[in-house]
Amino acid sequence: xxxxxxxxxxxxxxxxxxxxxxxxxxxxxxxxxxxxxxxxxxxxxxxxxxxxxxxxxxxxxxxxxxxxxxxxxxxxxxxxxxxxxxxxxxxxxxxxxxxxxxxxxxxxxxxxxxxxxxxxxxxxxxxxxxxxxxxxxxxxxxxxxxxxxxxxxxxxxxxxxxxxxxxxxxxxxxxxxxxxxxxxxxxxxxxxxxxxxxxxxxxxxxxxxxxxxxxxxxxxxxxxxxxxxxxxxxxxxxxxxxxxxxxxxxxxxxxxxxxxxxxxxxxxxxxxxxxxxxxxxxxxxxxxx
Amino acid sequence: xxxxxxxxxxxxxxxxxxxxxxxxxxxxxxxxxxxxxxxxxxxxxxxxxxxxxxxxxxxxxxxxxxxxxxxxxxxxxxxxxxxxxxxxxxxxxxxxxxxxxxxxxxxxxxxxxxxxxxxxxxxxxxxxxxxxxxxxxxxxxxxxxxxxxxxxxxxxxxxxxxxxxxxxxxxxxxxxxxxxxxxxxxxxxxxx
Numbered sequence: 001x002x003x004x005x006x007x008x009x010x011x012x013x014x015x016x017x018x019x020x021x022x023x024x025x026x027x028x029x030x031x032x033x034x035x036x037x038x039x040x041x042x043x044x045x046x047x048x049x050x051x052x053x054x055x056x057x058x059x060x061x062x063x064x065x066x067x068x069x070x071x072x073x074x075x076x077x078x079x080x081x082x083x084x085x086x087x088x089x090x091x092x093x094x095x096x097x098x099x100x101x102x103x104x105x106x107x108x109x110x111x112x113x114x115x116x117x118x119x120x121x122x123x124x125x126x127x128x129x130x131x132x133x134x135x136x137x138x139x140x141x142x143x144x145x146x147x148x149x150x151x152x153x154x155x156x157x158x159x160x161x162x163x164x165x166x167x168x169x170x171x172x173x174x175x176x177x178x179x180x181x182x183x184x185x186x187x188x189x190x191x192x193x194x195x196x197x198x199x200x201x202x203x204x205x206x207x208x209x210x211x212x213x214x215x216x217x218x219x220x221x222x223x224x225x226x227x228x229x230x231x232x233x234x235x236x237x238x239x240x241x242x243x244x245x246x247x248x249x250x251x252x253x254x255x256x257x258x259x260x261x262x263x264x265x266x267x268x269x270x271x272x273x274x275x276x277x278x279x280x281x282x283x284x285x286x287x288x289x
Numbered sequence: 290x291x292x293x294x295x296x297x298x299x300x301x302x303x304x305x306x307x308x309x310x311x312x313x314x315x316x317x318x319x320x321x322x323x324x325x326x327x328x329x330x331x332x333x334x335x336x337x338x339x340x341x342x343x344x345x346x347x348x349x350x351x352x353x354x355x356x357x358x359x360x361x362x363x364x365x366x367x368x369x370x371x372x373x374x375x376x377x378x379x380x381x382x383x384x385x386x387x388x389x390x391x392x393x394x395x396x397x398x399x400x401x402x403x404x405x406x407x408x409x410x411x412x413x414x415x416x417x418x419x420x421x422x423x424x425x426x427x428x429x430x431x432x433x434x435x436x437x438x439x440x441x442x443x444x445x446x447x448x449x450x451x452x453x454x455x456x457x458x459x460x461x462x463x464x465x466x467x468x469x470x471x472x473x474x475x476x477x478x479x480x481x
Contacts, residue, residue: 023319027310094313140312191364191371208365209349210336221336226329237329272306273324282306288313 007039013260017267024267027288030090031266034148034287037086041079042152047160048074057164064172066179067161071122075153081113084149091141098137102145105135113149120146148287151200154178158201170205173213177203182213183284184261185238185249192251197261199284212240213247214283225249228274237271239280246280248272262287336363338454339377343479344368345453346377357384424470432471448474 014032018025052067060067092099105111111131119127128146132139158177170176175198182196186204194209207213210223217240225238234255239246248271250259265286272282307317332351339346347366351359360381364371373380384391398416399408411419424447431446449467451460467475 021323023323027315027320030313030315091313094315138312140309144313189364189371191362193364193371209363210334210365223334224331225334226331228327229330230327236332269306269310269320270324270327273321274327274329276306277324278329285309288310 007036010035010039010260010263013263014267017263021267021270024269027266027269028263030094031263031287033090034087035262037083037090038148038152041083041086042156044079045076045152045156047156050157050160052161052164061166061170061176066174066176067164068157068178070178071118073121073150073153073157075117075150077114080117080149080153083152084113084117084145087145087148091144095138095141098141101135101137102141111135116142117146117150121150143285144288147200147285151287154201158198158203162203165203165205167206171208173207173211173216175201175203176205177201181284182207182247183286184265185213185247186259186261187249187251187253190253192253194249199286202261212243212245214245215240215243217242226274226278228271235268235271237275237280239275239278244280245283246275247283332358339373339380340383340454341374341376341380343453343477345479346373348373348377348380356388356390357381428470442471443473444471445473447472448476451475451477453477453479 011032014028014035018028057067059065088099088102102111106113116131128142129139132142135142161177165176173196174181175196178198178201180198180200183199184197185207186195186197187193188195192209194207195204196207196213197204208218211218219240219242222241223238224241225236227233227236232254234251236249236251237246238249248265248268250264252258266288275282307321310317330353332353335350335352337348337350339348346369347363349361349363350357351361358381360373360378362369362371362373362377369377382391383394386392397410398413400411400416400419401408427447428444431444433441433443433445435441436443447470449463449472451463455463464475
């Protein structure tokens, strides 16, 4: 099965990273559980044939609208509930009090998974913060559960609609499929074209090399990045002095291999720490935060 | 911060990666130690234009501590789309050879007096003044003011050669100056 292969490749990558960087072993071990649970659900997601009118596709691309309006995402409620509970189990040892609160709220019907997911899609971060406050749990916990429950559905949607995207002309700083912001970049080919990776659906699209993907500032005379001598030039952290944000960028040619964004992001957490020490902030979280 | 629909699932990134991971009880000390053992090496990149032929290919110039360390084609430049010819690829040597400043690079204007066989370094002010004097002398002696009773103000003994390295605005000023002087032989390096 394709999904099994995909999972095997991911697990193998985690193993490799654990050997290369024992310091990241604990976080990668946790990620392994998350990814395995998501892969199992992803294999069961049946996406109906997506058929979007070409005229609408062209119009949306021209006006800068993504293909999917997030609140219109259709997901199998049964599968989503199962995955939500699985994610709660994975988190149980780490934040037992918060998970207990959530389970209690589910029992008393104070919390409904379906409406939580749908409202989170409709009302974004504010809703999550309000729910967390109401249940007296950390917002990061609700955020983790919602994000990781919905992620496989977004990924399947992106895979089924990727052929509709005009890669040559979509040079915006948000995903052409789901409209989310990127969390990582890759440099491809001898020309080192910059490719952004969507933080939600994982779709990859082309972007301008010397433009900040967050504030959109074009920095032709002062684009800066750093790498670490010990780890080599395969990874660079590009920074913007205008908005003080940074983005981790993977040079596929320098590395001689392809990365798996979600996993390699966690495998390079030390770069986030260096960037924060240098005075820059991360804009978009990863799978775990 | 205003939440927009593109901020989906963007939460407390302002809190910092370490703090958020700490929320889930991860022991971050080994990662912090690893980060401290890896010192950042900063590189600056700037967009420029290859100085050789008339194509005007876009290049990205990387430098470390003020020394150019690499030159590569700009993948977003519509002229070359990231590609560079062998001269363009070697254009780093205009500035740096084997990691050292190119000793043969000309950094200031040079003047060779008539009948002299030696070049003397002069200031920019002196160079500009010298050129201005020569253009004025040439114009004063050769300007054709009228032809067949029509005012033409044409200077045929001076030609101008433009460059692919100029921006639209620079080209506008350049052609305006040439026309004001009456120069009609205006060419561009892409055509010679």
